[in-house]
Amino acid sequence: MANEGSISTAPGCACFRYLDNEEAYPDLDAGGAVERLRAAIRCETVNTDPEKTDFSQFDKLHELMRSSYPHVMEAGTFEIVQHSVLITIPGSDPALKPLLLMAHQDVVPVVAGTEDSWEHPPFEATLDGTFIWGRGSMDIKLMVIGELEAAEYVLAHGKKLQRTLYLAFGEDEETFGTGAKAIVKTLADRGVRLEFLLDESVTVVRDMGLYGAPGTLGIEVELAEKGDTAVKVTVRSEGGHASNPFGGTSLGILSQAISSIVAQPFPIELSPVTEQLLRTLAPYITESPWKELVGPDGSLIEENRDQLARFFASQKTLFPYVTTTCAPTMIEGSSQAPNVMPKDMSAIIDFRSMPGTCVEDVMAHCAEAVKDLPVELSAHLAVNPSSVAVSDGYGFKAVSEVGSRFFKDTVTGAPVLFLPSFTVGGTDAGYYDPVCDTCLRMSPFLLDDDEQARGVHGTNERVTRRSYLHGIRFLIALIEHVCL
Numbered sequence: 001m002a003n004e005g006s007i008s009t010a011p012g013c014a015c016f017r018y019l020d021n022e023e024a025y026p027d028l029d030a031g032g033a034v035e036r037l038r039a040a041i042r043c044e045t046v047n048t049d050p051e052k053t054d055f056s057q058f059d060k061l062h063e064l065m066r067s068s069y070p071h072v073m074e075a076g077t078f079e080i081v082q083h084s085v086l087i088t089i090p091g092s093d094p095a096l097k098p099l100l101l102m103a104h105q106d107v108v109p110v111v112a113g114t115e116d117s118w119e120h121p122p123f124e125a126t127l128d129g130t131f132i133w134g135r136g137s138m139d140i141k142l143m144v145i146g147e148l149e150a151a152e153y154v155l156a157h158g159k160k161l162q163r164t165l166y167l168a169f170g171e172d173e174e175t176f177g178t179g180a181k182a183i184v185k186t187l188a189d190r191g192v193r194l195e196f197l198l199d200e201s202v203t204v205v206r207d208m209g210l211y212g213a214p215g216t217l218g219i220e221v222e223l224a225e226k227g228d229t230a231v232k233v234t235v236r237s238e239g240g241h242a243s244n245p246f247g248g249t250s251l252g253i254l255s256q257a258i259s260s261i262v263a264q265p266f267p268i269e270l271s272p273v274t275e276q277l278l279r280t281l282a283p284y285i286t287e288s289p290w291k292e293l294v295g296p297d298g299s300l301i302e303e304n305r306d307q308l309a310r311f312f313a314s315q316k317t318l319f320p321y322v323t324t325t326c327a328p329t330m331i332e333g334s335s336q337a338p339n340v341m342p343k344d345m346s347a348i349i350d351f352r353s354m355p356g357t358c359v360e361d362v363m364a365h366c367a368e369a370v371k372d373l374p375v376e377l378s379a380h381l382a383v384n385p386s387s388v389a390v391s392d393g394y395g396f397k398a399v400s401e402v403g404s405r406f407f408k409d410t411v412t413g414a415p416v417l418f419l420p421s422f423t424v425g426g427t428d429a430g431y432y433d434p435v436c437d438t439c440l441r442m443s444p445f446l447l448d449d450d451e452q453a454r455g456v457h458g459t460n461e462r463v464t465r466r467s468y469l470h471g472i473r474f475l476i477a478l479i480e481h482v483c484l
């Protein structure tokens with residue numbers, strides 16, 4: 001189903017020009033794949049509060065999987081872990097470490113009050129000439145169904161896997177990640193060690209002008225996730241009349257504590273992942289000061305690390321990639337009257353920590369900043385950064401090689417580079433460290449610029465039919481490349 005609709009006449013679909021090799025696998029059941037994605041969207045797998053979740057919607061999705069992919073079901077085992085899904089399709093060569101393709105079944109709710117802003121009802125999965133609409137179409141039912149479609153295609157063509165393939169679909173990626181953790185425990189108990197895994201990301205083809213290489217196109221493959229520590233700062237006080245604030249008010253002390261913490265930022269540093277990104281891009285960098293700091297082969301990066309890091313820190317888009325960020329976000333307990341001092345007060349400061357900086361480091365950093373103040377610190381939220389995936393190993397190479405066959409600028413012929421990067425957000429992949437040292441995050445379903453501009457979890461979530469089918473083709477090629 002190649003080239004339905006042209007680049008110039010499909011408004012809002014700038015991403016189409018980057019879809020290459022759309023003629024691959026011409027017998028792909030495109031119509032069926034679209035219908036199965038629509039059926040999956042109609043399963044309302046919202047799961048924000050497990051107490052209130054309607055898990056029959058997950059059962060419905062599981063039934064759809066069981067009934068739609070006969071070759072996968074015949075060759076593999078289908079297990080429900082909590083409400084998550086683990087499918088094992090064994091390969092013939094036990095010496096090859098398995099590949100795991102993952103995604104999550106849960107979707108975020110439709111924000112109350114925005115129901116009428118949806119052009120098409122969020123769980124009807126409307127299909128028009130260009131788009132499949134609905135909650136989960138993009139985040140990330142298309143990857144759940146796309147991975148099943150790809151495995152089914154390979155097996156239906158009589159291909160026998162040499163390398164074991166796992167498909168793993170969590171149930172609560174958007175909230176607690178308990179499904180992913182349960183799957184990881186299942187795999188760890190079985191002694192499984194993965195070669196690599198592929199999980200979701202917000203993937204776009206980007207002009208690398210951001211790094212001084214305008215005109216060069218890149219897709220970032222994320223090797224790591226930043227950590228997230230929300231530090232709660234509490235000041236205790238009896239309150240009382242404002243006419244005698246002896247020793248200071250809780251609000252005054254809390255303000256001091258916040259400003260002390262903010263005034264002591266974490267160091268600015270170039271992470272090894274960013275260094276790899278610059279090394280890959282080096283031959284394409286043409287602009288100052290990048291050119292002078294990186295060198296044509298990346299050989300100047302080492303001596304210019306600090307300067308590069310400072311340059312990153314001076315740009316809004318790049319700033320979060322060179323430091324553990326510190327954002328005071330909430331304050332609680334203010335007095336309700338001008339002449340009454342507040343009682344106990346607290347604030348939350350949100351830290352997104354660099355790979356290598358753990359929750360304890362953040363807590364210790366804050367404790368040092370407020371050591372002379374009568375405040376208590378606790379971790380309101382404590383998520384360590386993931387470890388950093390291996391990028392010079394087999395997994396990254398496989399994804400880049402297959403990726404370069406499916407993504408290029410079809411108008412100019414320019415290639416799309418696959419670049420190591422990390423994400424300031426988090427996915428279920430972050431829980432897989434115990435069974436995998438190469439957790440890669442990249443969605444082969446190209447996000448359109450318009451969809452990206454609306455932001456994930458927004459209103460009118462949609463995916464183009466073309467991008468969806470293209471992602472399936474990439475996944476078929478990846479399974480063939482890695483597992484056959």
Ligand SMILES: [Zn+2]
Nearest residue numbers: 139140173200
């Ligand atoms: Zn997602």
